[in-house]
Amino acid sequence: VVASACEIVVHVGTHKTGTTLLQRYLTKHAHELAERDARYVEREEMAQMVGWGNRLRADPQALRQRFDDVAAVPGTSLVVASHEDLIGHPFRSDGDGLLYPSAAENIATLGQALDGHPVRLVLSIRPQDGFLESYYLQSVHEGGHKSFERWLQQVDLDRLSYRPLVEALATVCGAENVRIVDFGRIKQGAEGFLEYFLRTIDPRLDMSVEYHASHNRSLSAKGLQMALAANARISTPEKRRAMRFYLQKHYSNADYPRAEVMPAELKQQLRKRYQDEYEQLTGLGE
């Protein structure tokens, strides 16, 4: 293994924490990265080498080679990659209710692909209640038709800690090189959040963000009801996709009351259960 001075920063998720916003920004602003001696490995490219972690485990060499190639481009001192599927599916029927059950194995394999470079790993997170709601809505958005109560049966509410993820990341790069992004900062607006996200990835990414991304709208309560009723009756993925865009365009929370899928009592229970841990973890990103 040839040691390299070029640093590699990989953002590994979690899902529903502004990942698309970050990735679109990095794709569109390659020149600003280049001005800072940084290069971005695009999400689509990562997807081919990572999949949901399965491709990475099958062939870690492919990702390693790609990182080496990008790091070898003259004038590059920082390589940035972001792909939230790298840590696998958040919930799996055979995952024993654990959050991201494949993450430890996938992250260890990622470590092999990064060997020889100074590494920093970034994890973006949001409070567990918001994460569950948002991920459920996403599953409906993509064609699911289970009620929230039924969907929640696969989740062990006592095993939603992000700490195992952080520990797995620390195993690869040392706790001092793990960074946590608090999605709660999205309340500042997309531009403020992106600036915070970029600086957390690396202080050199000190761009002043002016970004007018199309907002990734969520389904309203009405849109959610329509999706749940319709999805099971749609025959092909293409048609489900068309339906998804239709509902997103006409029945988003921009035009109708937002979907409140989680009972307030459960929300409070989750906050109480995980709030201290969340504050401790996000304190790492300060």
Add this chain to the structure above:
Amino acid sequence: MSGRRQAAPADLVLHVGLPFAGGDVLRRALALLRPQLREHGIAYIDHAELAGLPNLAGWRAVGDGHDPKLAARFGQDLGALVRGARAQCAAGERATVVISSEWLLGAAPLGIADESMLRPDAAAALGQVLAALEPRRARIVLYTRRQDRLLEHAYIRRVMGGHPQPPRTQFPFRLRPVLDLGDLVRRIAAVPGVADVVVKPFELRPDGVAAFVTDFLHSVGPAGLLDLSEVSALEPGRIYSAEAVRVSQAVVGHMDTHDERIRWRAFAVKTFGVPNDDEEQTRVFSDSVRLSILGAYRQLNRDFFGEYVPGVPRSTYDGVAPEPTAVRLGRSVRRAVGTARRAVGTARRRLLALRPGRR
């Protein structure tokens, strides 16, 4: 496909439906053929032009004579429309006028209005038109459809209009034999001024748009004289598939406004629609529902087909016997040939458009 009582050329030909019986594609074809038709002394007026007249949609009022002023104005405006169409023909006043609209029988959508009788205002509406135009010889061309398909399409339309309830709720009359095709033909034939009625069961139509249009033109005159290459390239219209209906049943109940439903219908036909010659994909009723409807109409249909289209197989009107494989394969091949023809026609039109001197 043949009808009874076809006779001498008419100076007025009214294509009156029924709904769901090829009216849309026929009108698109006739609109394309309009210049050629004019050269052959035929002035074509379609549904869209009639829709510009006052109160066509309020036909019941006009037909019943509740509003004589409205009826008089309708007559004047229709007369002016026909004179204008004739003026664009070389034959002028001698031109044959062809009008196509389901509204000529007093209503277009089939449904609740037909609860006690198929097209209850047919005679009144036709009578108004003929009184206004005073043709020398008026021919009525009626495409019929089997009652199970009429009800099925009417049901689809109701669902897409925001009523997802099952057919037994929306069409409690579905098993009463009120949609009597023979009775409708007799009522039309009895209207003063009607010289003959050409009856064409849609189930027996020839395959392909060009053949269908040619068959219609036999009732008008110049069937063999027109160049139908552009017509051959016409895409069949898209209609709601059974899947569109299933999805709509799930969502339309959540919609609050008319605009939402209009927007949904456009999306549904684009996303879940199928070509309207795809009979299989538009079947919403189960076989048992279909059979019970046809059972209710068995005797009426036997009499009707026996009188107007003798010799057709009973399965045409009597049941849902599965088609032999050879017939299904034959239809698939014909459909593929039709698609290829349309593609060639489109390419030809594009090439013609590229010729020097054409814009």
